[in-house]
Amino acid sequence: MAESERDLLERVFALILEERATSGKRASIAPYREPSDLRERLDIRIPEEGLSDSELIEAIRRYLDGSIDTGNPRFLNQLFAGFNPPAFAGEIIAALRNTSMYTYEVAPAATLIELELINKMGGLVGYDRAEGTFVTGGSNANLLAMVLARNAAAPDVKWHGYGDTPAMTLFVSEQSHYSFEQAAHLLGIGIANVRKIETDGDGRMIPDRLEAAIVASKEAGELPFFVGATAGTTVLGSFDPLPAIADIAEAHDLWFHVDGSWGGPVVLSRKWRHLIEGCERSNSFGWTPHKLMNVPLVCSVLLIQEPNTLRPNLNLTEAAAEYLFHDGDEDNCDLGRKSLQCGRRVDVLKLWFSWLSHGDRGYEERINRLFELTEYVERRVTEADDFELVAPVQSLNVCFRYLPSGDGDIDQINLDARNRLKAEGHTLVNYSTVDGKVAFRLVVANPDLTREDLDSVLDGIRAAAESLQPERVG
Ligand code: ABU
Numbered sequence: 001m002a003e004s005e006r007d008l009l010e011r012v013f014a015l016i017l018e019e020r021a022t023s024g025k026r027a028s029i030a031p032y033r034e035p036s037d038l039r040e041r042l043d044i045r046i047p048e049e050g051l052s053d054s055e056l057i058e059a060i061r062r063y064l065d066g067s068i069d070t071g072n073p074r075f076l077n078q079l080f081a082g083f084n085p086p087a088f089a090g091e092i093i094a095a096l097r098n099t100s101m102y103t104y105e106v107a108p109a110a111t112l113i114e115l116e117l118i119n120k121m122g123g124l125v126g127y128d129r130a131e132g133t134f135v136t137g138g139s140n141a142n143l144l145a146m147v148l149a150r151n152a153a154a155p156d157v158k159w160h161g162y163g164d165t166p167a168m169t170l171f172v173s174e175q176s177h178y179s180f181e182q183a184a185h186l187l188g189i190g191i192a193n194v195r196k197i198e199t200d201g202d203g204r205m206i207p208d209r210l211e212a213a214i215v216a217s218k219e220a221g222e223l224p225f226f227v228g229a230t231a232g233t234t235v236l237g238s239f240d241p242l243p244a245i246a247d248i249a250e251a252h253d254l255w256f257h258v259d260g261s262w263g264g265p266v267v268l269s270r271k272w273r274h275l276i277e278g279c280e281r282s283n284s285f286g287w288t289p290h291k292l293m294n295v296p297l298v299c300s301v302l303l304i305q306e307p308n309t310l311r312p313n314l315n316l317t318e319a320a321a322e323y324l325f326h327d328g329d330e331d332n333c334d335l336g337r338k339s340l341q342c343g344r345r346v347d348v349l350k351l352w353f354s355w356l357s358h359g360d361r362g363y364e365e366r367i368n369r370l371f372e373l374t375e376y377v378e379r380r381v382t383e384a385d386d387f388e389l390v391a392p393v394q395s396l397n398v399c400f401r402y403l404p405s406g407d408g409d410i411d412q413i414n415l416d417a418r419n420r421l422k423a424e425g426h427t428l429v430n431y432s433t434v435d436g437k438v439a440f441r442l443v444v445a446n447p448d449l450t451r452e453d454l455d456s457v458l459d460g461i462r463a464a465a466e467s468l469q470p471e472r473v474g
Contacts, residue, residue, distance in 0.1 A: 028425035073453035077428040082446035086357035090350030101344040102336025114348040126280025132303040138261025139179030141286030141302040149255030153225035170226035173205035175233040203238030232263020237397030242278030261288040310338035390439040402465040411438035417465035
């Protein structure tokens with residue numbers, strides 16, 4: 001190794017260690033900066049002549065300064081958070097070998113690890129002989145599941161297009177992820193053919209409404225083909241009633257997919273697995289370890305109950321891409337034949353290292369602890385006079401709002417408080433509108449969170465909101 005390479009790598013690793021040593025202790029997770037301001041600070045332009053290593057290190061520092069520290073315990077904005085050392089090692093080691101998942105010959109170890117973890121995850125879902133593939137995220141898992149479902153219902157479409165196939169309809173809850181509509185658009189099914197099924201007060205799909213919508217679609221001469229249930233909705237964290245939905249999907253011979261992108265890992269907890277009961281009856285299941293399993297983005301999987309489904313659906317012909325896939329591959333080890341991607345990162349490695357390090361029990365304890373912390377937030381919100389839940393807590397999302405003591409636009413005060421905390425870089429907690437009310441959506445995903453961190457977040461929200469009430473100023 002050249003001296004200059006060693007020197008640069010040592011400086012980069014020193015910077016990473018310095019960054020990790022101070023994360024969590026910093027008062028700010030990164031103050032919000034307008035794009036024009038940040039663009040200037042970053043100095044993004046590519047120079048004519050390359051930078052020195054010292055200048056490169058300065059560029060890395062500028063990037064870190066301009067990025068949110070999602071490992072900080074006051075980042076509760078998304079369905080991911082925290083820092084995972086073994087998984088981080090996996091990210092680096094994957095880049096060290098820098099290969100692609102398409103063929104066994106260039107990714108031998110990674111291929112076997114991926115096959116093993118797919119098998120394990122499928123087993124946890126309750127599939128006997130699952131297959132699956134790593135995808136670019138939960139949206140991509142939903143898209144791929146819809147491709148498989150469409151081809152099962154209308155096999156000719158793969159080769160000849162829709163022709164005179166009746167309008168194909170799919171059914172998801174009104175709380176489901178927007179990617180189902182996006183996939184309907186991309187697949188030429190049409191956004192209007194996504195039927196949004198009403199949810200109950202807990203944000204769960206109402207099975208009777210699903211049944212009625214399927215019947216109505218059939219009566220209209222359409223071709224229902226897919227039911228997408230959600231295990232962990234983005235805003236409320238709700239789990240659709242899978243057994244009842246499975247009954248309906250089976251009765252109408254529809255593909256039953258579970259979007260477990262957020263809530264899927266509860267299968268690892270004996271205490272919380274009941275939330276996802278019935279998942280073993282699904283045809284496919286999306287599971288995104290970069291969320292609840294705290295693996296760095298991107299790490300996401302689509303599992304399929306029926307083995308040997310992906311290859312006939314995704315491979316064009318056995319002769320296609322002969323330049324890449326050279327042999328017969330009787331062992332099904334060239335995973336590129338079973339993927340929507342050609343080049344594909346070794347996303348399994350960070351999951352493998354993390355899971356090796358935690359074991360099943362470690363992940364179970366982690367998930368149980370996150371639920372306990374969520375119960376703590378729920379209790380603090382319900383016991384406070386100036387906070388209220390806007391929906392019952394379903395899993396790890398707490399949707400609540402601040403109630404001002406005087407007059408004032410409650411929605412605006414909550415929104416302004418959120419944006420003030422964002423501007424200061426104190427806390428980042430997302431918001432949404434629930435039953436017409438602007439509410440904080442606090443997500444408990446960071447495994448290093450403590451009750452004190454959560455107190456600090458709630459106190460910060462209260463202080464920001466109080467400071468926005470005119471009658472309390474001065
Ligand atoms: N599937 C991405 C969800 C993003 C979020 O709600 O944080």
